[in-house]
Amino acid sequence: MQAGSSTIDPKEVAKFEQSAQDWWGGIKNSPLHKLNPVRLDYIVRHVCEQFDRDPRAPKPFTGLDIVDVGCGGGLLAEPMARLGAKVTGIDPSPANIEVSTGHAAESGLVIDYRCAAAEDLASERALFDVVLSMEVVEHVTDVEAYIAAAAALVKPGGLMFLATLNRTMKSFALAIVGVEYVLGWLPRGTHEHHRFVKPRELADALMAGGLTIKDETGVVYNPLTDRMRLSRDMDVNYMMLAERPAR
Template sequence: MPSPDRAARSTIDPDEVAKFEAMSAEWWDTEGKFKPLHMLNPCRLDYITGQIAAQFDRDLGAQAPFAGLRLLDIGCGGGLLCEPMARLGATVVGADAAERNIPVARLHAEQSGLEIDYRHTTAEAMAEAGEAFDVVLNMEVVEHVASPIDYLTACHDLLKPGGLHICSTLNRNAKSYVMAIIGAEQVMRWLPKGTHDWNKFITPDELYDLMRRAGLTPVDRKGMVFNPLGWSWRLSERDLSVNYVTASLRPERVTL
């Protein structure tokens, strides 16, 4: 259980929450403000499902391969990741600090015939309540929180020993500024201006260090690279220059 001092601290940045609440009605519009996430989703799912299958020895060709696994998607938005995880058999909880996202996610899941536990809450509150999961998805969230180390510590506390944490974010360099700020927000207008703060982007080495400090053990990282010719995303072993995704584990036992 987290200490009272740690649990009392919230990593929520109200300004960041307000940005996404303003866009909440558009989560399932593939041509709307979340078009970039819809385009990225197949690439994210490829990584997520592969890591879960490897960690828990699951056959992705089987029916409901993630049955018996309890999964949390923090910053679930409208449920773009929760729904495919539920279809694969996982027991899914979707949590978001933006209250208006939750009714949108619930309605879409109901229309899709899926049972997903959506909650307007935070990682810290769930950790304080003693919630425990086999998998925690933390996708494109860490660059929006007030304190990455406290947030990642809450992610650690939410995992069962041996549990899997998957985290994606944006690298901080000149290329990411051009691609994510100038390109996505100003030129392509995929996202409203100000959606991202480049100063909050985190380099892969910084993220690995933060995860270790939070008690997690990093085990993998890959880039997610956009191909403008094919208008699609792919995973890359080497190119982590803009978008990237990581996998880490909560150790089975604490080593002294």
């Protein structure tokens, strides 16, 4: 795959290549480990509601096709597979795919990991019940073009989940200065503030891709409990849910 043929930014890929071995337990990815329970609960709740599934069932996602775009080391892809979904994970980093493939094998999970971009699957006319795009849009070269490609993967009646960072002074102070420089949870330079995306910008791109917005929520960190939780505050981290209307 040619990185230049998509919205992949080779410089951004290189950043994550350097910490590929840290996906499972490394300090460099600790924010994602803190965020994972919150986004998992959010995904399970809305998927079960959309497809009339019982969240208490052992594998409520059985029969659903899910793609995790920018899957990294598989932090979301693996829970999706455990819930019964047929999972495809794509990432532009060969190192990430190597790590995710190895960890899935060790965990006894069958996940179709590929070194690819959303545009590659869109060109194949691949369709999925659920498209995950978590912590991706702030790393691409063209948000609108990326969203167009990712949205094209959503089946009629399907869902697309996104998580990203808002472009505010508060996000600069907390997500960059706080996380990267003070706490050292991520390497300095992991994020660039001008790449952060405002909720209105993301919603507009999703609607241009033929999707309708179903929900949006903020995610905040509580230092006293060392946990993330959903919030009305979307000034820093937030998630958005969109649907392709059924025909």
